[in-house]
Amino acid sequence: MNKIAKLFITSISAITLALVSFTSSFAKVEGDYIVLGSAISLTGKYSSNGVHTQNGYNMAVDRINKMGGVEVQGKKYKFEIIYYDDESNPKRAAQLAERLIKQDGVHYMLGPYSSGLTKAIAPVTEKYKIPMVEANGASRSLFTKGYKYLFAVLSPANQYLEVAIDLAVEKNGGKGVKIAQAFEQDAFSQDVRLGILDAAKRTGSEIIIDDKLPKELNDMAATLAKVKATKPDVLVVSGHTKGALTAIRQISEMKVDVPMLAMTHCDAAKLSKQHGKKSEYALCASQWHKNLSYKDKFFGSGKKYAKDFQKEFGYDPPYQSAESSAALLVFKDAFERANSFDRDAVRDALVDTEMQTFYGNIKFGPGGQNVAKPMILFQVRCKGDDCENRVVAPTKWASDKFYHPIPKWSERS
Amino acid sequence: MNKVKQKDLILYSGLIILGLAAPYLFSAFKVQLTYLCVLIVLAMTWNLQGGEMGYNTFGNILFYGLGMYLTASVQVGMFFPLAEWTESGGEKTFVHTTAQYFQGIGVGLLVSAIVPAIVAGAIGYAILGLRGHYFAICTLGLGIAAGEIAGGIEIIGAGQGFTTPPFPAEIVDTEARGKFFYFLSFALLIGTFVFVKYIYGSRFRLILNAIRDNEDKAEAMGIQTMKYKIVGWMCSAFFCGLAGGIMGGLIGYIDSTDVAFDGREMGVFMVLMAILGGKGTLWGPVIGATLFHFFKEGLWTLILGWQYVALGVLIVVIVVYFPEGLMGWLREKYPERFGEVIDDKDRKAQVELK
Incomplete structure (x- = not known):
């Protein structure tokens, strides 16, 4: 038994050392990159919609980065997203949100897919005062909780x-x-x-x-x-x-x-x-259709977005992708207006958002839901x-x- | 004898100190450490049935989920109308004061330990007469049925889920919540370990083993096997319920099939961890759960989208190459270290036989 005990202690201390060396977390803004975090359903029952969401995020990141990125205090930054797979499971999603914030040092979050997972993540982002722009959590009860750091670009589910x-x-x-x-x-x-x-x-x-x-x-x-x-x-x-x-x-x-x-x-x-x-x-x-006549300078019209999306991913964009892309546009706009990486400044800028994107008009109500788009x-x-x-x-x-x-x-x- | 005890003492105090210091040493990993404690508790309690008694249960997830819903319901119901809290997906917001929050979770955990144990007694009375595969399949049904039923009960949120009370806002320290749940789960882990270790030194374990090795013979010896089987399951349910209660508070959102009665994940993991470490041993489930958790947290994210394939491969590897788990494998390789004396002649004879 004592040998086993020794072995056990040795392995625990080895793990301890390994952990300590990993703890050095990243910064929210690394060099030229603004790091966003997102737990997304790549497997499990929401996997197809999870991928639509991820494609929407990626498409917008590429486009914004290509068109000059985000300008804060005279310097150009690019977006980067850290993804984890939440397996379509709220338990996992909450844990990963914690991980993104505490271990990866993420200061700005993008939402997961589905209302249930957003419900699980929102208390975490709220606790650490991390602004989260989400595009796929439509449940009405998300917007009556008095969350201050939650912003949804979509209309509520009801x-x-x-x-x-x-x-x-x-x-x-x-x-x-x-x-x-x-x-x-x-x-x-x-x-x-x-x-x-x-x-x-x-x-x-x-x-x-x-x-x-x-x-x-x-x-x-x-x-x-x-x-x-x-x-x-x-x-x-x-x-x-x-x-x-x-x-x-x-x-x-x-x-x-x-x-x-x-x-x-x-x-x-x-x-x-x-x-x-x-x-x-x-x-x-x-939430969206490509024939609507909204416009912005990044994606042009809905039709143009649909064409580019088709070229990139090989299928017509569902609204889940479009609203996800719009979330990035909202973040870019907020960073530039805040002209700062201070979380509360960015949060305040998000509150004042009033813009048009190819996906529709975006203006946040007191609960964080988008009130400008039917x-x-x-x-x-x-x-x-x-x-x-x-x-x-x-x-x-x-x-x-x-x-x-x-x-x-x-x-x- | 005394010497061994001293070694044990060093080991245990070392582990306790490590456990107490962990949330300060690895501040960013508090949630994962809490999960680890809960996983170990689940693996150890599963081992009581699957390892010691030879009854492969998939039903322990029932007690875990029950504990989760009970803790949250009591915590809310003590101070506010539960039906309004969960109505329409939890649209109304009530705020617990700091004292209410802790009183609520305290009483909630108490209930979530006792009620699952009683439920285990009642269900056990009905189904512990089944043996082997029949028992396994029957318990598999328990978790699934509970998930579907919970998903239809309006007062606990039904399909909309149940948002558990948020940690009191008056406590400004953002680390406080993580520490609270970590120490709660660590205390549970120590409690479970002490209890299981006590069982390992008792006649009770021998009876469980007798049931595993030959139930009919055990009965013929005059042991009331049914009684012991039920008591054993009630013990597991007691700790599983507590584990569930803690997890519910930590996750903050209870979904009927994905979080509470999560047989597909937690229900399978607890079996896997116990087998990985070596069922039927005291340390096996602890080591198995620890390794599994590190494997999961470390590698899971590197193989985005393929993690369940990796898990499948892991299960196959464990079953094929380590059927007795790591502890069993070590025991076979280094029997002396487990205090087994092997005659040299005997060993030679075995080598010749090969």
Whole structure:
């Protein structure tokens, strides 16, 4: 036993030494680089959206660095991001945020993907007073906590599909509609649900099916069977990328006829490519669409951004990428206005942000959410086998008329 | 005998001093050190079933998650209406005073130790009659079911998750929170270790081993195996619940399947760590958990996106090359150092046989 004990003590002291030599942390600004940190989901259930987010960040970093970088006190700096994989797990995300701040010495953070992970990270950044600009945490409860260092470039989750209910009521001649809804048990989707509940109350609509679906949504046949039986006016589904794919797959397999189908994450799921004509007429909430006419000097218009993104990563940018790119533009703007690397000065500059980017206008409300940008709805429409997303609401941006009701499966070719 | 004890004394006091000094020496690593303590506790308690009793349980994660939810619920519920705290994903904000925070977490931890132990007793009574694979599969179901059920209970946040009370803002020192949770988990580690070491010197362990080696024979000897199996599991649940309670406070956000009833990660890790170090030994789980944690924290980030592949390879390597774990491997290589006397003739005979 004593030999073992010795061995144990030796190894512990070796580890100790190794640790001590690693503790020397980096500085927030190293040479010509401003170091940002981000925990991002590269594996696990959010991995596809995590990669969209990371691509958005990287695209903006490259672009800003190429176009001269960030000018602070007369000196040009470049952005650099330290990434860790949070494995789509809030526990891991909180731990990595701590690691980025304490060990890597990061003083400015970019958000992770999804509301749940942002909820886990926000208390950490708040504790250490680290400004975090996040682009993918939309849960309303993030903005009622009085967080001072959290800034979101996107609209809160409850606004995602409220407009869809309004549209349905309008098509129903102003009378309340029957709503069937199914949401994943996750922070974001449940928040979308809260928005629908509000909208239903406001419009006098009735919710006839209210299902909760498990995470990593692969089957919702039970809900769809009920929909077939009860014939609601609107079916609302939200469950990140997998939810969108599952819904379309099973609706088409089971030939569920419903006059209106509203969803989230259609473009992240590349719905119009993956399911083609089966996904036609689906109505999708989106933070951004390339056809909107916002502009900035880094990416030009949304269309230009989409083209460059396509060239770089080989697919059409979903809004998750666009909003992530916008987060970097916000940081650059704030650094330049603060003209300092002092965290509180940067934080104060972020509070005063009022700018237009290719992604939309950005101005932060008292809770940190973006109040200057409306949500949009698009509808998948097909010409032959070629499907694309067309903006149908709000009317200011609409390029197409909203098609209602969805034809029955027996009438669809 | 006395000499060995003195060596032990040096070892233990050395480790305790190291443990107490660690958050000051490696200030930036406090959270990881807290994780390490909790991981060791989980591995040691798993070892009581998997190693000593021969019952491979995947259900200990149930007690861990239960402890997490209980601590947070009690901490909130003692001072504020819990339903309002978690409503709509926790939109309303209530603020704990410093005294409320610590009172809450104290009582919460107490509850999170006792209730999981009682639950373990009740479930154990029902399912500890199962043996071998049947028991393993049954317990695997426990964690998954608990996660799904918790995800549907509105009062603890359901799918939206449960934000645990933030550390009191009146304490300005940003290091205080890290230190608090570290020392809490370190105290738990010492408590668990002392308890497990006590069991190792007791008749109780011999009974557990008898159950592992031949349960029918043990019963024939007049041992009430069911009673001991249940008590053993309740002991594990007691410490797992505490570990969960501490982790909930540290993470700050409880999600039903990803944080609390996290069978896919924590549930597998505790088994892996115990096997890596050597199940059925006192130090095996400690060493296994330490090595695993260093491996994970050190290499994980170097192989972004491939870490679970690496983990899979690690599991295969452990199972194929170190089926008895590191301690078992060392014991086979250097039996003298473990106090086993091997006859020289015997060894020669073995060599000839090969």
